[in-house]
Amino acid sequence: MSEAIVYERVGDIAVLKANNPPVNALGLAVRTGLIDGIARAESEGTKAVLIYGEGRTYFAGADIREFGKPPAEPFLPDVCNRIEASPLLVVSAMHGTALGGGLEIALSTHYRIAVPSARMGLPEVHLGLIPGATGTQRLPRLTGVEKALEIMTTGRQIGAKQALDLGVIDRIADGEPREIGLAYVQELLDAGATRRPVGEMPAPEPIDFDAAYDATLAKGRGQISPAYAVRAVQAACELPFAQGVARERELFRELMGTDQRQGMIHAFFSERAVGKLPELKGVEPRSLSAVGVIGGGTMGSGIATACLLSGLNVVLLEMTAEAADAARGRIEGNLGGALKRGKISQTRFDELTSKALSLSTDYHSLGDVDLVIEAVFEDMDVKKQVFAQLDAVCKPGAILASNTSYLDINEIAASTSRPGDVIGLHFFSPAHVMKLLEVVVADATAPDVVATGFALGKTLGKISVRAGVCDGFIGNRILKSYRTCADHMVLDGATPYQIDKALTAFGFAMGPFAVADLAGLDIGWATRKRLAPTRDPRERVPTYTDRLCEGGNFGQKTGKGYYVYEAGKRAGVPNPEVTDLIEAERAELGLTPRAFTDEEIVRRYMAAMINEAAKVVGEGIARRPLDVDMTLLFGYGFPRYNGGPLKWADMQGLDKVLADIRAYAAEDDYFWQPAPLLEKLVAEGRTFDDLNKEAA
């Protein structure tokens, strides 16, 4: 028998211990071990079998690394059915996270006991799949259709208590899984309990499945797997168990062949790989307990809130007592939101706002902090003044970080006497909500300072991405490019509204024009004015948005921008003045508008994004394509089910993307300059994912 399942006899009970670290994923050796273990228990004449996991968890699911490769027997649904069909009494003792195939194994055993901290769920939709090892057939037989659908279509985990209430498990007990499991099996044997196969339970009561399918599809914003789960559960109601399992398998296999499955699994592994940098192996981060934040606007207050919620003490510096009071108000407002949502208790709220947070107007109060994050006005001279002050008051070894979104960290670092301690930590607003953190590494930044940036990201629960220094780093530099492409399409005949619609249909959380309204049109206006003197005459920059800004229309905050916003409503309606302004500008430039299909809009927009992303990787600003993918996913609303722009590019075929770029260059060879890395990959017949693998 394989070592992945360790067989042990305790009297009349056979114990099967999963031993496949780190998460007891159900790879081939585990599946084989389970089948062999059950057969051996039967042949040895035992009365019962206990299944549990060694280490941190019961089975956390199928082995995701096997997906996309030819499946090897025994298949997981067959393992589940073999367990359930055993004449012996089979019991699971669960701890950690029983997820996906793990929960499906548990549902195939006849009784289930779990420790109070155990969590379980069917998260396959997050991988672009549905449960494919009988879970869609067994869970609804225990919980009813509605609960089962909620668990499957959201992929959310439930705790042991809720699982008990829903009938997913039979008992909760404190202790080691082996010990509570053995005691429970013995108790069942003593009581003369008999097998209780879920697959033999009556089919659940149906619901209106067509309505549930439509609603789930709409909610998925283009993601299809949750809607497939509805059809699989429908089969549980309408077909005998074995046929329902076959239908589930069919739907599962169909999803396995989709780009969405590839995209989401890429996201799963990239999310974990992004923080693992070879250069940081063995580098110890500096210790962090107190953080200084300079500037208490929306960004600074958000950063302070994130730090407080993660257990760090914060000293926030503002210029005046009034500004400090306003910052306290913002932070308390943010923490109040966490209190309302049950994320922190009233006692914790009181502690955070009294003991953990202090506000000051004196730089000397930053003398003891381990790290300072500057979040002041985006102006190099202002930043340099701040860093000069920090250099004077901060203790040796303190890290000096700037939250700038595009300024040169090398220049900021050079203005201090300790450039090795200077780093960029670029948060996204609202900083206590958004998951992305760009860790911007300047030429002189010391390795342990970089490691501390990543350690801070982990403490704050963020996805941290390493970025090099350039205007806009990874995210904003790429954003500028695809946003420019959208502007060009407007000049040439598309409307902002068609563009936003086409891109939300692609899966973006918002289109670029709705995003601009949210961020404030004054930001882009200031940037355009700043860049105007050095702008290349070949660059096409529309001016109609300047007219909007000149009229005091800055987007959501003024009630009007590309869209008009009615009080109390989040979504706006198209602003007719914008259409007039665009038409006037086209007339002025002598442009005859042409029609764009939604497909062309997406192709152009994505080509611009991919091309700039390839430049960012080619220049080493991002180390790997996956770093770009995670930046766009966690900071810019890129749909997870498309994996990220460079994974999406791989799936489209890089030759096709390059052909598009070359065709567009025939119209505008200033904007559409193909990225050398993209040309190289196409010439060599390689993909961005090949680069990810080489860097692993």
Ligand code: 3H9
């Ligand atoms: C499924 O079951 C399909 C079936 O219905 C049908 C099949 C026919 N496989 O996240 P962590 C690795 S689909 C392979 O850092 P944590 C992970 O990559 C599956 N590897 O730890 C990482 O590796 P590394 C349904 C896996 O404590 C290491 O384990 N199940 C798998 O923060 C530690 O992971 C899921 O979707 C896997 N299934 O969180 C559960 N899981 O160290 C997915 C993890 O080299 N997993 N690894 O980077 C999770 O949600 C979290 O990993 C878990 C632990 C909560 C378990």
